[in-house]
Amino acid sequence: MRVLWTISIVSVLVICLVLGAGPGTAAPNAIVIYSGMDEYTMNVLTKAFEPMTGMKVESLILAAAGTMASRVRSEASAPRADIFLGGSVEIHEPLARDGLLVPYHAPEEASGKIPSEYIDPRGLWHGFYAGPLVIIVNRRLYEQEIKPRGGPYPQTWDDLLHPAYAGKVAAWNPATVGGGYIFLATQIFRAGSEDKGFEWLKRFDASVRVYGATGPSTIPLVVRGEAVAGVAWLDDSAEAKDNGQPLEYVIPPDTGGEIGGISIVKGGPNTDGAKRFVDFVLLKGAQDAIARFGFKYPVRTDVPIRSDFPALSSLKFVKYDRPFALQNRDRLTKKWDELIGSQRR
Amino acid sequence: MFMGAWGTALLIALFVLYPVFRVLAYPSATDFLAVLDHPRWLRAIVNTLVMTTLSTVTACLLGFVFALALTRPDLPGKGLFRTISILPLFSPPFAVAFSYLLLFGRLGLITHTVFHLRVDILGWRGLWLSQTISFFPIATLAISRVLENIPPSIEFVARNLGADEVSVFRTVTAPLARPGVAAAMLLVALYVLADFGNPLVIGGDFPILATEAWYQIEGWADQRAAAMLASLLLLPAALLFLLERRWVGRRLYTTILGRGARGERGPTPRGLRVFLVAFCSLVAIFVGLIYAGIVIGSLTRVWGADWHPTLRHWAEAVKRWPHVQNSLVVSGGAGVMAACLGFVTAYVARGRAVAGGAILGAGAVMPAAIPGVFLGIGYLLAFNGPPIPLAGTIWILILALSFWNLPFAYKTTAAGFRQIDRALEEAASNLGASWLRVLTDVYLPLLKRTAWVAFIATFVNSVTNLSITMFLVTARDVVATVSILALVSDNRLGAGAALTTLLLALTFAALALSFRWMGPDVLVA
Numbered sequence: 001m002r003v004l005w006t007i008s009i010v011s012v013l014v015i016c017l018v019l020g021a022g023p024g025t026a027a028p029n030a031i032v033i034y035s036g037m038d039e040y041t042m043n044v045l046t047k048a049f050e051p052m053t054g055m056k057v058e059s060l061i062l063a064a065a066g067t068m069a070s071r072v073r074s075e076a077s078a079p080r081a082d083i084f085l086g087g088s089v090e091i092h093e094p095l096a097r098d099g100l101l102v103p104y105h106a107p108e109e110a111s112g113k114i115p116s117e118y119i120d121p122r123g124l125w126h127g128f129y130a131g132p133l134v135i136i137v138n139r140r141l142y143e144q145e146i147k148p149r150g151g152p153y154p155q156t157w158d159d160l161l162h163p164a165y166a167g168k169v170a171a172w173n174p175a176t177v178g179g180g181y182i183f184l185a186t187q188i189f190r191a192g193s194e195d196k197g198f199e200w201l202k203r204f205d206a207s208v209r210v211y212g213a214t215g216p217s218t219i220p221l222v223v224r225g226e227a228v229a230g231v232a233w234l235d236d237s238a239e240a241k242d243n244g245q246p247l248e249y250v251i252p253p254d255t256g257g258e259i260g261g262i263s264i265v266k267g268g269p270n271t272d273g274a275k276r277f278v279d280f281v282l283l284k285g286a287q288d289a290i291a292r293f294g295f296k297y298p299v300r301t302d303v304p305i306r307s308d309f310p311a312l313s314s315l316k317f318v319k320y321d322r323p324f325a326l327q328n329r330d331r332l333t334k335k336w337d338e339l340i341g342s343q344r345r
Numbered sequence: 346m347f348m349g350a351w352g353t354a355l356l357i358a359l360f361v362l363y364p365v366f367r368v369l370a371y372p373s374a375t376d377f378l379a380v381l382d383h384p385r386w387l388r389a390i391v392n393t394l395v396m397t398t399l400s401t402v403t404a405c406l407l408g409f410v411f412a413l414a415l416t417r418p419d420l421p422g423k424g425l426f427r428t429i430s431i432l433p434l435f436s437p438p439f440a441v442a443f444s445y446l447l448l449f450g451r452l453g454l455i456t457h458t459v460f461h462l463r464v465d466i467l468g469w470r471g472l473w474l475s476q477t478i479s480f481f482p483i484a485t486l487a488i489s490r491v492l493e494n495i496p497p498s499i500e501f502v503a504r505n506l507g508a509d510e511v512s513v514f515r516t517v518t519a520p521l522a523r524p525g526v527a528a529a530m531l532l533v534a535l536y537v538l539a540d541f542g543n544p545l546v547i548g549g550d551f552p553i554l555a556t557e558a559w560y561q562i563e564g565w566a567d568q569r570a571a572a573m574l575a576s577l578l579l580l581p582a583a584l585l586f587l588l589e590r591r592w593v594g595r596r597l598y599t600t601i602l603g604r605g606a607r608g609e610r611g612p613t614p615r616g617l618r619v620f621l622v623a624f625c626s627l628v629a630i631f632v633g634l635i636y637a638g639i640v641i642g643s644l645t646r647v648w649g650a651d652w653h654p655t656l657r658h659w660a661e662a663v664k665r666w667p668h669v670q671n672s673l674v675v676s677g678g679a680g681v682m683a684a685c686l687g688f689v690t691a692y693v694a695r696g697r698a699v700a701g702g703a704i705l706g707a708g709a710v711m712p713a714a715i716p717g718v719f720l721g722i723g724y725l726l727a728f729n730g731p732p733i734p735l736a737g738t739i740w741i742l743i744l745a746l747s748f749w750n751l752p753f754a755y756k757t758t759a760a761g762f763r764q765i766d767r768a769l770e771e772a773a774s775n776l777g778a779s780w781l782r783v784l785t786d787v788y789l790p791l792l793k794r795t796a797w798v799a800f801i802a803t804f805v806n807s808v809t810n811l812s813i814t815m816f817l818v819t820a821r822d823v824v825a826t827v828s829i830l831a832l833v834s835d836n837r838l839g840a841g842a843a844l845t846t847l848l849l850a851l852t853f854a855a856l857a858l859s860f861r862w863m864g865p866d867v868l869v870a
Contacts, residue, residue, distance in 0.1 A: 032820055033820075038835055039831060039835065058820035058821060059820055060818065060819065060820040060823065061831055062815070062827065062830065062831050062834070063831060063834035063835050064563055064815075064830070064834055065566075066562055066563040066564055066565060066566045067562055067563050067815060067816070069566035070562045070566050070568050070571075070722065070816070071725065073566065073568055074568070074722055074725035074726050074729065074816070075725060075729050075736065077729050077730040078729050078730040078734065078736070080736065080737050080819065091565075091566050094566060094567075095566075173550070173560075175385055175560070175564075176557070176560030176561070176564045176565075177560075177564045178564050178565060181564075210467055210550055211550050213545070213550075213552075213556065213560055214545065214560070214563060214564075215563075215564075215834075216833070216834045216835075216836060219836050220446075220836065220838065223647070224446060224447070224450060225450070225457075226446070226450055226467065236836060239835075239836070240836045243647075243836070244646060244647055244651065245647050245651075245836070246647065246651065329565075337383065337384055337385045338384060341384075341385055341550075342384040342385060342388065344550060
């Protein structure tokens with residue numbers, strides 16, 4: 001009787017192994033997407049794509065693009081995903097470099113409706129939305145803590161240097177957050193040289209209360225009043241505001257930005273289906289949905305932007321040298337840590 | 346016996362050592378040297394060691410007091426304290442830390458609205474507090490089981506021989522509790538070492554190895570740096586393990602004698618009683634507040650800013666019911682498997698062949714030293730393709746979670762075995778019982794409850810796990826914690842809180858059912 005119990009343990013283990021041994025195949029006419037984009041937009045896109053092509057979309061949605069990229073990398077020996085979508089192209093580039101992506105040139109990319117900065121000449125990744133860095137503000141705290149001390153409502157990055165902001169800004173740690181590095185590089189390009197950029201960052205450091213270690217960390221800090229102002233992405237901020245969170249955002253001049261990327265995983269179960277999905281997200285309808293529900297700037301010039309966003313042409317982006325930024329990532333974050341990060345306490 | 350040992354060793358080699366090896370082999374030697382070049386990483390090493398010491402000591406102190414209280418038969422409010430002492434095991438750690446911020450942050454409900462204080466909870470102090478609360482249940486579980494197994498008759502005898510309460514505690518209770526306390530400290534230290542949920546939310550600028558590894562993945566998709574940083578955690582973990590073996594392993598602690606009655610535990614002295622009740626009540630209020638914070642967050646419009654009541658978050662949470670179902674299936678499977686594995690390993694490794702037993706034991710505790718993120722990647726690397734293509738199935742989740750929880754299951758059961766007189770086994774053997782028969786007919790009945798503790802701990806640990814599941818879930822079997830993370834990353838904290846509450850309610854219901862079945866003191870038995 002008791003022995004039976006033990007035997008059942010062993011059989012459970014054996015069954016596990018046997019069942020586990022079968023490959024986890026996807027349905028024949030389906031594509032698997034690892035998505036770093038928000039769920040709502042993803043659902044809208046899926047609902048449009050499925051009837052259009054007769055294919056089924058299985059997506060794993062986690063607003064953590066780096067984690068998704070790591071999964072793609074770990075699964076390289078037998079890829080489970082067809083599409084890796086979302087996150088800045090900075091995250092896609094290393095996968096491209098290591099040969100984990102399939103080159104593909106979407107017809108829409110040749111249509112002239114998409115500016116060349118969003119197109120990878122090798123066709124390894126495809127820019128499908130754009131989003132600037134913004135300053136987020138907790139209005140109530142601003143009125144209470146900054147205004148009486150003569151601090152300006154932040155319209156530019158330099159406004160955050162005002163002494164009234166000392167210790168009241170939530171920023172990102174460039175060593176741990178991709179956006180934090182884009183912010184760092186933005187300041188270097190804005191200042192015109194690396195030294196001047198770091199000088200600015202050092203002055204900015206006096207205003208910083210905390211360097212958040214993850215991308216989504218700054219918005220809750222500002223909403224809950226742990227900081228008066230902060231650095232964030234436009235799409236996250238606009239969505240939070242739309243959800244009724246007490247948050248305001250400003251797109252400062254000379255800001256930097258991300259190019260949201262989509263790429264096809266090499267050796268995925270359904271590469272042809274993946275190509276059709278890439279075609280799809282660059283179509284007018286999909287771009288419209290991404291702009292409207294995802295709070296992003298579309299890459300197509302013939303798609304209207306959200307009515308509450310300023311026209312992309314009215315925004316002044318800093319001249320962002322992406323190849324320089326990509327090549328010097330390790331050196332610059334280390335320098336930041338030596339000059340600023342490790343000096344804090 | 347021989348077969349059992351080899352089988353267990355093979356399983357551990359395959360599902361623990363192999364994935365670890367795959368991750369360790371991932372970064373190159375130069376990647377390891379890079380750490381000297383990064384002041385932030387050097388700081389992270391120091392911080393990790395300091396935090397592990399601080400949080401382990403406080404969590405074990407708290408756990409010991411709770412264990413003392415829970416093993417007293419005559420303490421008022423015991424049921425409440427028991428519930429409180431396991432509550433922190435039940436929710437994803439980031440939910441706890443978020444609630445701290447909500448209650449005690451700069452605009453916190455308590456610090457700001459009630460007391461008009463401006464305190465800074467981000468950083469190491471907040472981390473210390475939240476790790477202490479998060480991990481003291483583990484200490485309580487491990488210590489109280491041992492305290493419970495100290496026969497009251499021994500204390501009774503000591504008292505009869507004229508010892509006062511203090512010297513009874515000092516010379517009888519404390520030495521007998523030592524293996525339990527040591528096991529608890531080791532376990533808690535390993536949990537703190539690998540903890541990443543708390544530092545993620547409340548650590549602010551305070552770099553810790555486990556989170557640093559995760560940031561390298563999340564921020565830069567840099568797995569080599571992540572694997573390297575995570576590997577650095579293995580060294581202190583190995584040291585902890587060796588220390589524990591030196592400290593506990595040498596002595597024989599025999600309290601279940603196989604003869605004689607256990608007797609009733611006498612009344613608690615008044616002073617101790619007042620202290621225990623007061624202390625536990627304070628902690629209970631604190632923990633209660635934290636969970637009230639999560640529930641309030643799920644029922645108000647904007648977490649921490651707009652307190653108008655709403656059910657909108659719940660509507661969203663209920664839509665994610667399938668994810669909760671997946672969590673229950675995966676965690677139930679992992680619980681059964683970990684309990685069985687822990688039992689068999691503890692039996693096989695219980696010290697007959699000293700060297701072999703030590704190696705098996707080391708293998709069984711090793712997963713505790715592996716941060717979830719590390720193990721998640723390891724499983725992906727190891728089982729993605731042939732010879733064992735598990736990735737993409739639900740089994741990879743079950744296996745990863747059960748082996749990750751094996752340390753607790755093993756330590757709990759091993760401490761139980763240590764208290765059973767070998768004479769019982771020898772008697773059975775002499776009467777012709779096989780090793781299997783000894784295991785099932787002698788040890789299993791005596792340690793049934795220990796196995797249950799292992800099951801339940803694994804179950805709740807798996808239900809609330811994020812670090813591993815995040816890497817191993819597929820599009821078709823998303824579990825609730827991953828779903829919660831998706832909500833939190835999306836800044837939909839209210840819906841995240843609602844789903845957390847739902848998960849809490851369900852795991853509690855499951856626990857209540859097992860109470861009915863096993864009796865209410867499953868968790869201290």
